[in-house]
Each structure stands twice: as C-alpha cells, then as structure tokens.
Amino acid sequence: MNGSKFTRFWISVAWLFAVMLFGGVVTLADTCPTCEVSKTSQVYASAPQSTPTYTLYLPMIARNACAPIAGETYGTVTVLSAPTNPPAAVHPDLNLGLRGYALTSGTLGLVNYDGHADPSAPQLYTLFGDNRVPSFSAVYRVYEWDWVNNRRGAWIDDPPVTLAGMVVVPNEIIRVPSSGHDIGLMTSGYEVMVLYATPNRITLKYTREDNVVNGYTIHIENICVEPNLLALYDAMNAAGRARLPALYAGQGIGRAIGTEIGVAIRDTGTFMDPRSRKDWWQGK
Numbered sequence: 001m002n003g004s005k006f007t008r009f010w011i012s013v014a015w016l017f018a019v020m021l022f023g024g025v026v027t028l029a030d031t032c033p034t035c036e037v038s039k040t041s042q043v044y045a046s047a048p049q050s051t052p053t054y055t056l057y058l059p060m061i062a063r064n065a066c067a068p069i070a071g072e073t074y075g076t077v078t079v080l081s082a083p084t085n086p087p088a089a090v091h092p093d094l095n096l097g098l099r100g101y102a103l104t105s106g107t108l109g110l111v112n113y114d115g116h117a118d119p120s121a122p123q124l125y126t127l128f129g130d131n132r133v134p135s136f137s138a139v140y141r142v143y144e145w146d147w148v149n150n151r152r153g154a155w156i157d158d159p160p161v162t163l164a165g166m167v168v169v170p171n172e173i174i175r176v177p178s179s180g181h182d183i184g185l186m187t188s189g190y191e192v193m194v195l196y197a198t199p200n201r202i203t204l205k206y207t208r209e210d211n212v213v214n215g216y217t218i219h220i221e222n223i224c225v226e227p228n229l230l231a232l233y234d235a236m237n238a239a240g241r242a243r244l245p246a247l248y249a250g251q252g253i254g255r256a257i258g259t260e261i262g263v264a265i266r267d268t269g270t271f272m273d274p275r276s277r278k279d280w281w282q283g284k
Helices: 005-023 225-239
Strands: 075-078 101-104 136-146 151-155 162-168 174-175 194-196 201-205 216-221 223-225 243-247 252-256 262-265
Touching: 005 252, 174 194, 194 225, 201 223, 201 262, 223 225, 225 243
Parallel strands: none
Antiparallel strands: 075 243, 101 136, 136 151, 136 162, 162 262, 174 252, 194 201, 194 243, 201 216, 216 262, 223 252
C-alpha cells in the first residue's frame, strides 16, 4: 500500500486499540464531577448553558474500569408509575450532575436536630461494610432547579448542608443503605430501585415510582458503579423503564473512585441534611 494508506491503516489500528483498552472515551463530567470546578464559586458538576460548551474527552474512568463485585447479582422490579418525563439523563431530580453543588462551610460531623425521627429511614452508616460513621471531608450545598426556565437556580440554604463528602478508601465497596422498607411487596425483600446510574454516580429510591415525589431518595457521587448493575440499568432504561434494577440492603453497588464519596438524601423530594444524627445515623 502507498504511504498515505499505510498511515491511515495504523491510525485506525491505534484508535481501535484505545477503544478496546478504555471502553470508549468518556467526558470529564461523566468520570469526575469534582474535576469540573469553577475557580470563583467552586461549583461541582454542571448544568445546561445557553451558550456553546466544549467537552474534553479523556479515557479516565471507563465502564469496564470497575472490577465486578464477587457474588453480587441484580434483579428488577416492575415500576409502579409512568416512566420519568423528561428522561432520566436530563431530569434534574434524577441526575444530580445537572443541578451541581457548591462547597460550603459547616460542621464536619454529625449534627443534632429536634423533631420526630422515622425508625424506617435509611441509615447511612450502612453504606460501609464496617457500619462506621465516616470522617466528613467536606460539606456542600446542592442547587435548586428553576423549572420555569429549565436551568440551575440559587443554592439550597435550608438546610445549610445538602450533600456531605465522606472519607473512603479507594476501591472500597459502597453498599445499599438499609431501612425499614420493602419495595417488593413482601415477596422479595428488595429495599431500593435504581432511578439513575452512570459510571460515576447512582440514584436510589425507596419506593417503586419513577420519580422522587414520595419516599426517600439517595444520590451517591464519586462511585464507580458495579459494571453488571450499570449494564442492567442501561438495558432497562433503553427498554422503556417498565422495570428497573432492584437491590437488597447491604448489596454492593460499586466502589469508591477516590478518597471521598458525596451523599445527598431526600424525603418526598426535599433535600435533607445528610449529617442529621436522629434521621440517618440512629444509634450513632
């Protein structure tokens, strides 16, 4: 072959090798939301903009980068509502990356609130295999959503913290927080349904409605979602979301990407303070 054809041939081979090695290119926002930080406001993740944006493609965390969790298998349940509208990837109640969150100040530990405590609330210490209260590395404020203009609004200031950074060991297995709920209608023992998943974030719901309107919802950031669970979610999402993945308390859902995971929790759609001892850390 002539020189130009020879060059194009080896370029094609090199590209194919890169795809096979990294599982395709992924965006910086899809792999490391805390990498996209405004120098002035320290905003994490991103929201749709009216002006053109540019994407930097880096083979950082691909779908095949997470090792499967030995012994874990995942089932599905029938969704008891209409499919989410808009679609999950562009819904700011399901995809926390659309809202984003900003670094703030506050107590890096559990805090005490007055009022009633739900004995069936998810317990965040069960995110971890050793049931520990983790060290808190940072606290953040999630942004409101301007539904009229379909864009990010001001940050939520009540409560003062709506996402907590928790210290983890890289590759540590992160698990489904246990609660007093059974979404399998007393037949399966499933506690959560997966509302949304990407290679580095997951949204769990403690009911079987495809929304956050009722019940508890948990967003977990900076997690490398278990590849079999991610593949199952992708398949169910592509099939119309009549069924979605369902998980038992304590099941491994992925591994920590670095030394911090971000956790936000909601009750009937409202963002709550994930540091609240009486709610999410009962007995600690």
